Amino acid sequence: MDPMTSSTPSPRSRKRPEERREEILGAAADIALEEGIERITLRAVADRLGVRPGLITHYFPAAEDLVIEAFTRAAEVERERFFPAAGTPVERLVHFIRYIESGTSAPLARLWLNARHLSRFSEPLRVVLDEQDALDRERLLALLREGVAAGEFGEVDVEVVCARIFIAVDGSGSYVNSGADLLGEAHARFISDVAEWALGMPSGALR
Amino acid sequence: MDPMTSSTPSPRSRKRPEERREEILGAAADIALEEGIERITLRAVADRLGVRPGLITHYFPAAEDLVIEAFTRAAEVERERFFPAAGTPVERLVHFIRYIESGTSAPLARLWLNARHLSRFSEPLRVVLDEQDALDRERLLALLREGVAAGEFGEVDVEVVCARIFIAVDGSGSYVNSGADLLGEAHARFISDVAEWALGMPSGALR
DNA sequence: CATGTTATTGACTGTGTGACCAACAGTCCA
DNA sequence: TGGACTGTTGGTCACACAGTCAATAACATG
Numbered sequence: 001m002d003p004m005t006s007s008t009p010s011p012r013s014r015k016r017p018e019e020r021r022e023e024i025l026g027a028a029a030d031i032a033l034e035e036g037i038e039r040i041t042l043r044a045v046a047d048r049l050g051v052r053p054g055l056i057t058h059y060f061p062a063a064e065d066l067v068i069e070a071f072t073r074a075a076e077v078e079r080e081r082f083f084p085a086a087g088t089p090v091e092r093l094v095h096f097i098r099y100i101e102s103g104t105s106a107p108l109a110r111l112w113l114n115a116r117h118l119s120r121f122s123e124p125l126r127v128v129l130d131e132q133d134a135l136d137r138e139r140l141l142a143l144l145r146e147g148v149a150a151g152e153f154g155e156v157d158v159e160v161v162c163a164r165i166f167i168a169v170d171g172s173g174s175y176v177n178s179g180a181d182l183l184g185e186a187h188a189r190f191i192s193d194v195a196e197w198a199l200g201m202p203s204g205a206l207r
Numbered sequence: 208m209d210p211m212t213s214s215t216p217s218p219r220s221r222k223r224p225e226e227r228r229e230e231i232l233g234a235a236a237d238i239a240l241e242e243g244i245e246r247i248t249l250r251a252v253a254d255r256l257g258v259r260p261g262l263i264t265h266y267f268p269a270a271e272d273l274v275i276e277a278f279t280r281a282a283e284v285e286r287e288r289f290f291p292a293a294g295t296p297v298e299r300l301v302h303f304i305r306y307i308e309s310g311t312s313a314p315l316a317r318l319w320l321n322a323r324h325l326s327r328f329s330e331p332l333r334v335v336l337d338e339q340d341a342l343d344r345e346r347l348l349a350l351l352r353e354g355v356a357a358g359e360f361g362e363v364d365v366e367v368v369c370a371r372i373f374i375a376v377d378g379s380g381s382y383v384n385s386g387a388d389l390l391g392e393a394h395a396r397f398i399s400d401v402a403e404w405a406l407g408m409p410s411g412a413l414r
Numbered sequence: 415c416a417t418g419t420t421a422t423t424g425a426c427t428g429t430g431t432g433a434c435c436a437a438c439a440g441t442c443c444a
Numbered sequence: 445t446g447g448a449c450t451g452t453t454g455g456t457c458a459c460a461c462a463g464t465c466a467a468t469a470a471c472a473t474g
Contacts, residue, residue: 014421014470036328038245041461052423053462063462110327116384117324120317121243126385163393164400171378174323178333186370193371197404221440221451249432259453261434270432 021059023049028070029077033107037114037125040067068124071115075132078108083139089147094206096140097192100169109173137162153199161198168194228266230256235277236284240314244321244332247274275331278322282339285315290346296354301413303347304399307376316380344369360406368405375401 015023027048028040035044042053042063060066082105084095099105119126144158153161172190181187192206222230234255235247242251249260249270267273289312291302306312326333351365360368379397388394399413 012422012469017421020421036324042463043460054424054464055422057463058421061463110324113320113324113381116381117243117317117320119385129385159391160393163391164397167378167382167394167397168374169378170381171374171376174320174377174381175374177323178326178336184366184370186367187374190371190374194401219439219452224451227451248430250430260432261454262452264433265451268433 017059020055024056024059024066025070025073028066029074032067032070032074032114033078033111037067037071037111037118040070064122064124067122068128071111071125072128072132074111075108075115078105078111079132079136079139081105082136083143088152089143089150090152090206092143093147093195096143097195097206100172100191101188103176105173106176109169109176112170113173113177137166140165153201156199161195164198165191165195224266227262231263231266231273232277232280235273236281239274239277239281239321240285240318244274244278244318244325247277271329271331274329275335278318278332279335279339281318282315282322285312285318286339286343286346288312289343290350295359296350296357297359297413299350300354300402303350304402304413307379307398308395310383312380313383316376316383319377320380320384344373347372360408363406368402371405372398372402 024045027045031040031044042056045056046053056066082096082099084092115125115129119129140162141158144153144161147153148156148158168191172187175187196203196206231252234252238247238251249263252263253260289303289306291299322332322336326336347369348365351360351368354360355363355365375398379394382394403410403413
């Protein structure tokens with residue numbers, strides 16, 4: 001039987017450590033997004049890779065470390081979709097708002113909801129979540145500061161605007177998570193409404 | 208040895224079924240609030256009552272039913288603290304806002320965050336969470352309608368106002384949950400700011 | 415080709431979980 | 445008082461989990 005096409009217990013595929021480590025982290029990040037962070041288990045990760053659970057332990061002696069790194073990875077990958085590199089501050093802000101209001105960010109919203117909850121019980125997760133939160137905040141703050149400097153936003157307190165927008169994003173995400181749109185149409189435009197309000201812009205300016 | 212004061216394996220205390228059932232639900236609701244819904248386990252509940260796990264099974268043959276009922280109970284108990292029965296609509300709205308901004312509602316915020324997350328994986332929990340959401344929404348909507356009728360709020364779309372306030376509450380709760388106040392002072396007044404904005408009231412009117 | 419390194423497996427431990435069930439014992443009624 | 449009802453126990457089963465370790469087999473290097 002050709003060992004390459006053998007369907008039964010695939011012959012040991014030995015990989016370079018860095019590559020395997022990346023594979024494991026990727027699988028764990030996928031699980032976090034699809035099934036929830038708490039489902040990142042030695043078994044679940046191993047099954048995704050067609051590998052034995054002991055191997056995961058070999059790379060991550062403490063399972064919690066895998067969880068932390070996988071969450072970080074998932075957060076980083078998803079974040080890059082939020083803030084485009086090019087465009088004026090207003091254009092980038094509109095992209096950010098669209099990204100959320102369109103529902104495209106739903107997986108990330110779920111991941112965040114998930115992490116915020118679990119952070120009550122895991123100090124390491126709380127720390128890394130705070131770090132990722134800070135990174136997001138820095139992105140938006142930079143965008144806002146740039147816009148103020150360019151005269152696109154008027155003279156606003158960027159800290160306050162940033163806080164208002166992010167709280168709105170989290171609130172919106174809570175409802176997106178459950179799938180049901182309990183709050184009607186006002187929900188779909190909530191982020192842009194809040195952003196316009198916080199920035200002192202006329203209603204509809206960011207749509 | 209006096210069986211009443213015996214400290215060793217407490218003599219079987221037999222209780223009336225309804226009473227015992229209430230006891231179990233209360234203990235489970237406490238666990239949900241203090242340790243998280245997912246920690247409602249036969250053992251955890253039994254330990255709180257100084258009883259054997261099998262007894263919990265006797266009252267709740269399916270553990271999931273206990274979780275659902277306990278969550279409902281916790282949600283109902285906590286909700287009553289939100290909306291006082293007496294006062295003008297504005298007074299009641301201010302009470303509602305104060306209750307949240309003071310941090311008193313933090314346990315409920317955590318419970319909600321917890322439930323929203325778990326509802327992804329439990330259809331029964333999703334259903335009961337939607338029900339409880341609807342009850343909250345009805346309370347606030349009634350308050351708002353009353354205020355509009357009394358001329359206290361002007362001519363606003365109460366549905367939109369309600370949605371905005373609740374999304375704000377959820378967003379605020381997400382950050383309260385982690386303990387760290389990542390967003391600074393703007394956070395503490397966020398609900399009242401949003402309520403004033405949504406109601407078209409001057410800034411500070413609800414403080 | 416031989417040898418050492420190490421990626422990978424398989425089997426085991428201990429804990430926590432929900433579910434199940436026979437036996438026990440408190441309570442109430444005849 | 446005696447029996448029936450049932451609240452309650454203690455034990456067991458099957459499963460999922462993290463963690464440990466010796467044994468194996470693929471690779472790299474000489």
